Amino acid sequence: MNLNSPVETISFEGHTLFLKRDDLIHPDFSGNKARKFYYFLQNDFPDVKKIVSYGSAQSNAMYSLSVLAKMKGWEFEYTVDHVADYLRDNPHGNYKGALDNGMHIFVGRGVPSPIKDVLHIEEGGRQKEAEYGIRLLAKEIIDWQKENNIEELNIFLPSGTGTTALFLQKAFVGEGTPRHTVFTSPCVGDAVYLKKQFLELEKDEKQHPAILTLEKKHHFGKLYKENYKIWLKLQQETGVVFDLLYDPLGWRTLLSHPEVLTKPILYIHQGGVLGNESMLPRYERKYGV
Numbered sequence: 361m362n363l364n365s366p367v368e369t370i371s372f373e374g375h376t377l378f379l380k381r382d383d384l385i386h387p388d389f390s391g392n393k394a395r396k397f398y399y400f401l402q403n404d405f406p407d408v409k410k411i412v413s414y415g416s417a418q419s420n421a422m423y424s425l426s427v428l429a430k431m432k433g434w435e436f437e438y439t440v441d442h443v444a445d446y447l448r449d450n451p452h453g454n455y456k457g458a459l460d461n462g463m464h465i466f467v468g469r470g471v472p473s474p475i476k477d478v479l480h481i482e483e484g485g486r487q488k489e490a491e492y493g494i495r496l497l498a499k500e501i502i503d504w505q506k507e508n509n510i511e512e513l514n515i516f517l518p519s520g521t522g523t524t525a526l527f528l529q530k531a532f533v534g535e536g537t538p539r540h541t542v543f544t545s546p547c548v549g550d551a552v553y554l555k556k557q558f559l560e561l562e563k564d565e566k567q568h569p570a571i572l573t574l575e576k577k578h579h580f581g582k583l584y585k586e587n588y589k590i591w592l593k594l595q596q597e598t599g600v601v602f603d604l605l606y607d608p609l610g611w612r613t614l615l616s617h618p619e620v621l622t623k624p625i626l627y628i629h630q631g632g633v634l635g636n637e638s639m640l641p642r643y644e645r646k647y648g649v
């Protein structure tokens with residue numbers, strides 16, 4: 361595991377930015393899910409024999425949990441509401457990867473209640489233990505900042521549950537110098553939903569990240585021409601493949617707030633590229649290659 365992930369300098373649309381490559385942590389266990397689940401990888405759980413979780417049939421968290429279970433020699437049971445016929449008949453992306461790792465999938469059953477030898481993981485890894493790995497991310501950023509004499513840094517990452525952004529901002533509170541402000545944008549719900557998520561994990565609003573939004577409403581997982589366009593352009597201009605669910609919206613939101621770009625800015629690449637196997641063919645069918 362390459363946990364101290366590299367920071368690269370990239371140029372995009374006339375801006376120079378830093379990019380934290382958490383997508384390169386490990387070929388299978390990467391991005392913010394690796395950070396969130398690192399606690400479970402690092403510590404011993406002699407009683408645990410199985411991970412139980414739930415969520416969508418294409419989620420990055422599901423795939424990462426299948427990798428974690430494999431690394432630990434645990435079973436992995438995952439509950440979904442629904443698997444699309446096409447996906448069931450043609451497994452690909454995160455779904456195929458997780459099945460190949462031995463995931464047992466259950467459609468439409470209730471989520472079993474906690475018992476002793478089972479590790480329960482909330483949807484998307486939204487839980488307290490995530491703080492452990494995200495603190496390490498904060499420490500890597502602080503060390504890099506000091507090495508490069510960057511006194512003040514803006515950090516941007518797109519949010520789903522908001523867990524990563526929240527714990528990252530929290531880890532910086534009380535650090536003094538160098539200084540950092542975490543900015544994020546909602547991808548799954550709206551800003552009100554994201555704020556609620558933050559409040560469930562941390563009551564003190566001074567420790568919350570700043571939320572940036574786009575004017576237009578956005579539905580998670582739907583196809584938008586603007587998202588596809590910026591994803592292609594990112595690849596052309598930076599040579600980096602980003603995720604198709606969160607990053608396009610994240611970049612569009614960030615670029616529409618030039619005031620955030622007046623200070624040195626670090627964008628966090630949170631992985632999720634395996635999920636593109638399902639999104640990319642849909643985009644290509646709709647808008648061409």
Ligand SMILES: *Cc1c(COP(=O)(O)O)cnc(C)c1O
Pocket residue numbers: 391392393420421484518519520521522523524525603606607630631632633
């Ligand atoms: C899970 C995920 C997110 C959202 O992370 P949260 O901690 O739930 O906000 C963003 N980007 C990628 C690539 C992800 O896999």
